[in-house]
Amino acid sequence: MICAIAVALTLAGCAAEGSIAPLPTGAGFDYQLGGSYPAPAGVTILTRDSTAQPVAGLYNICYVNGFQTQGGDKSFWLTKHPNLVLRSASGKPVFDAGWPDEMILDVSTAAKRTNITAVMDATIDRCRAKGFQAIEFDNLDSYSRSHHAFTLASNIAAAKLFVERAHADGLAAAQKNTAELGSRGRDQVHFDFAVAEECYRYTECAAYTKVYGARVLDIEYTDDLRGTFAHDCAAASIPPMTILRDRDLLPRGATGYVYQRC
8 A cells, every 4th residue: 555645644554554654745743742732723744752642634753762761761771671771981871961861872782772672662563553654763863972982873773773663663764853964864774754953043954955855844942043933934944844842842721832833
């Protein structure tokens, strides 16, 4: 079965049959990692956490923290898979300074990458079983926080395993950030599209659109705009599927919630 891209199509059936539904282009998009709420009018692409539910009739992207531990999972990793957590010279787990409840996973060897992928199997399968059409593996740039324990090449090798596993489940796979990956994301890892945060703010959008064309989703944040959002949307370099969100990705109705799209 070849999955057509149409809002009316019940896309959940595509992943169940093992085929991969491509990301729609020119579509409305929302990023709901801070809590689920009804999709705004005109939205046909929706990202939610793997613990949340997709929405029938939309193109749903499942968020998975692939290269670092998810908040609240510290005990699971340290108890069940302590050797897969990156350690400092003193043997202590290495945390992401920006997200201090997330430990960095050690992708430095082929054996560890294979074992990390095996742990991720249950989450990837859960995304498929729930009816998501795609998956986003976050923190592809964890090498930059590894204190030189491993390099981008190790992240690429791990990402390739993740993507192979997602594709086997009939899920498209997104490159998350990491503009320095260039065409290797498409040609070596076989990512299907890109999800970028603040690519316009950091003048990185071309690094994604040169590789993925219109298949780029960009999230800009209210606390770090280069200009007004309307001004930014008019820029030739910004991906058409760009949205503005509050930094905490709050659900609609919460104080501080912001959602706009180009």
